[in-house]
Amino acid sequence: MITFEGLEENFTFMVAEVERQVRATSSFLDAPSHALYDRIVGRDDYIDNLKTVIENKCYGHFHKDIGPGGLDKALANRVRAIQVMCVNLERVADFCVNVVQQTNYLTDHAFLHGYSYKEMFTEIEACLARLLATFQQADISGALSVCRAEYGLDRMYKVGFDRIMGELRTGKNVQNLITVLFIFRYLERIGDALLNIGEALIFSILGERIKIEQFEALQQTLTKTGFSGGLSSVDFKAIWGTRSGCRIGKVDSRREGQAAKPGVDPLGSIYKEGALKKILDEKAGLELWAATYPGLVADVYGFHEDGDKGSLLVEFLPGCNLDEVLLTAGEDVLQNALFILTQTVQDIWETTRRQEPVPAGFMAQLSARLPEVLQIHPGFSWPEREICGRIAPGTPELLAACAEVEAELPAPFSVLIHGDFNVNNMVYNHQSQRLHYLDVHRSRQQDYVQDVSVFLVSNYRMPVFETQLRQRINWMMAEFLSFARAFAHEARDETIEARMALALARSLFTSTRFELNPAFSRGMCQRAHYLMERVAEHRGRPWQTFRLPEQVLFN
Amino acid sequence: MSHDGKFEFDSVQDEKSIQTFLAALTEGFGRGRVVLRSEAEEIVLTPGALVNFGVKAKRKDGESKMTIKIAWKDARTQLAAGERTLQVES
Numbered sequence: 193m194i195t196f197e198g199l200e201e202n203f204t205f206m207v208a209e210v211e212r213q214v215r216a217t218s219s220f221l222d223a224p225s226h227a228l229y230d231r232i233v234g235r236d237d238y239i240d241n242l243k244t245v246i247e248n249k250c251y252g253h254f255h256k257d258i259g260p261g262g263l264d265k266a267l268a269n270r271v272r273a274i275q276v277m278c279v280n281l282e283r284v285a286d287f288c289v290n291v292v293q294q295t296n297y298l299t300d301h302a303f304l305h306g307y308s309y310k311e312m313f314t315e316i317e318a319c320l321a322r323l324l325a326t327f328q329q330a331d332i333s334g335a336l337s338v339c340r341a342e343y344g345l346d347r348m349y350k351v352g353f354d355r356i357m358g359e360l361r362t363g364k365n366v367q368n369l370i371t372v373l374f375i376f377r378y379l380e381r382i383g384d385a386l387l388n389i390g391e392a393l394i395f396s397i398l399g400e401r402i403k404i405e406q407f408e409a410l411q412q413t414l415t416k417t418g419f420s421g422g423l424s425s426v427d428f429k430a431i432w433g434t435r436s437g438c439r440i441g442k443v444d445s446r447r448e449g450q451a452a453k454p455g456v457d458p459l460g461s462i463y464k465e466g467a468l469k470k471i472l473d474e475k476a477g478l479e480l481w482a483a484t485y486p487g488l489v490a491d492v493y494g495f496h497e498d499g500d501k502g503s504l505l506v507e508f509l510p511g512c513n514l515d516e517v518l519l520t521a522g523e524d525v526l527q528n529a530l531f532i533l534t535q536t537v538q539d540i541w542e543t544t545r546r547q548e549p550v551p552a553g554f555m556a557q558l559s560a561r562l563p564e565v566l567q568i569h570p571g572f573s574w575p576e577r578e579i580c581g582r583i584a585p586g587t588p589e590l591l592a593a594c595a596e597v598e599a600e601l602p603a604p605f606s607v608l609i610h611g612d613f614n615v616n617n618m619v620y621n622h623q624s625q626r627l628h629y630l631d632v633h634r635s636r637q638q639d640y641v642q643d644v645s646v647f648l649v650s651n652y653r654m655p656v657f658e659t660q661l662r663q664r665i666n667w668m669m670a671e672f673l674s675f676a677r678a679f680a681h682e683a684r685d686e687t688i689e690a691r692m693a694l695a696l697a698r699s700l701f702t703s704t705r706f707e708l709n710p711a712f713s714r715g716m717c718q719r720a721h722y723l724m725e726r727v728a729e730h731r732g733r734p735w736q737t738f739r740l741p742e743q744v745l746f747n
Numbered sequence: 748m749s750h751d752g753k754f755e756f757d758s759v760q761d762e763k764s765i766q767t768f769l770a771a772l773t774e775g776f777g778r779g780r781v782v783l784r785s786e787a788e789e790i791v792l793t794p795g796a797l798v799n800f801g802v803k804a805k806r807k808d809g810e811s812k813m814t815i816k817i818a819w820k821d822a823r824t825q826l827a828a829g830e831r832t833l834q835v836e837s
């Protein structure tokens with residue numbers, strides 16, 4: 193319960209005032225009077241002021257509590273929710289004033305009584321009546337029912353709308369019909385505000401900004417897994433954001449100290465929701481790995497599809513992301529993590545290897561991503577330049593030359609690659625001495641050099657410049673590169689160096705779209721050009737003699 | 748110099764490739780014409796008989812930087828000649 197400076201009390205008043213305003217509006221439509229009209233319009237100012245008071249307290253609270261430790265997370269979420277609810281409650285009150293003002297345009301007030309506005313008011317009033325208890329008791333079902341009021345109001349509005357449109361076609365009572373339509377429209381917009389309030393309630397309870405349709409997808413996915421607990425027993429925690437457009441959260445069905453439930457993994461599971469295509473790719477990737485290399489990726493517990501959205505409930509893999517290990521673990525743990533990483537990767541490459549040449553297509557991938565890069569960094573494609581006869585090739589020339597080289601340079605064999613082998617797409621479990629892959633929606637049979645280059649560049653571009661940590665990163669890159677070279681040697685892959693140069697050029701260049709630091713991103717782009725230039729000028733000589741200028745990664 | 752202009756080149760090189768640029772520049776100075784081109788834009792610099800030549804270097808926290816500066820004033824007669832040529836051409 194929030195007790196500071198009477199914020200909870202102010203909020204209670206706000207809800208009560210808006211309820212009163214809605215009731216008065218409904219009464220006014222039934223039986224209008226000047227006194228009631230004035231009261232409704234007058235109360236609007238009071239509600240407006242109350243909203244300002246509450247907002248000031250909310251912002252004041254955040255301002256005051258900034259500092260070490262800050263505001264308790266759960267309390268901060270409640271304050272945020274109060275602020276959002278308050279803004280939307282005030283909007284509801286405004287719409288009430290709009291509704292009563294519309295009645296001035298009716299030539300005959302009784303005309304309105306032929307239309308079913310009453311049921312819309314019943315829905316709105318029922319919803320507001322639940323609001324405080326839902327908030328105070330953190331009742332997720334109550335929050336969902338507040339959200340659902342919007343669906344009901346939309347449906348009622350549609351019925352009214354269709355009827356009025358039909359009647360307008362007769363050409364009679366046009367002014368009255370349009371006025372009634374406007375009143376219905378304002379009531380429908382109250383539904384939109386109630387949906388925002390419901391979503392704020394969910395946020396205050398779960399601490400996760402989640403849209404109602406996402407929540408329903410989660411609910412259905414959980415039901416499909418055979419999870420029998422009520423939604424209120426689900427602890428929904430956001431564990432990381434993602435730039436790839438999916439929302440990810442961790443679902444833990446246990447209460448603290450409670451024993452594990454059968455069916456769903458006792459350590460919880462991960463819920464992912466996003467564009468159907470992406471979720472389907474992720475599911476296919478997870479299933480592919482489960483069939484090929486059991487235990488490497490999370491188990492799929494459930495899948496749900498709804499229009500162009502999809503959701504997945506997958507096993508939560510305990511452990512640390514490899515980037516955390518790299519930056520924070522002790523020396524011995526890090527050494528061990530690298531050992532497990534290289535052992536696992538080597539085993540995967542050996543067991544999934546198919547002895548058939550495969551075109552890598554690094555330059556095609558780079559060209560496809562170039563527009564996205566140029567959108568962020570317009571100056572990253574430069575023309576050919578010449579200094580006293582010494583030509584420095586431009587970006588288009590290098591891309592074309594390297595694409596030709598690449599056509600002559602297929603990988604001698606393919607392996608099942610991760611496809612987005614970023615250092616933060618792996619989980620290392622020190623207890624079980626296991627490594628797991630995350631985000632496998634791009635996994636396929638390909639040149640292993642792609643995974644190596646993505647891994648190296650994801651290390652390279654970590655925004656860490658402290659000397660000791662940088663040395664660790666450099667050590668990790670050097671070790672992994674030397675591991676890849678040793679594998680190539682064993683596998684008689686004689687063109688790894690040239691392909692690696694192209695793959696690194698591609699990763700360095702395309703990763704600049706995530707880098708906003710001008711000097712750093714320009715440096716990455718220049719290094720990509722440097723690598724392409726070295727490859728392009730080697731043409732005509734045997735590719736076995738090309739040596740990757742690996743210093744691009746180390747200084 | 749035939750007309751005003753600006754040329755910029757910023758890149759990553761290694762000890763071998765940097766030498767090819769430096770050698771090309773040396774050769775340009777030897778011929779008395781430093782030609783710099785970017786797409787269709789070309790600047791031709793003609794170093795004077797006397798030039799200012801400065802070298803600055805610094806090393807700090809593991810980073811080194813060296814700046815070479817060569818500057819001169821273009822001869823007036825040469826500028827006038829350039830202007831006359833432009834008039835004829837237009």
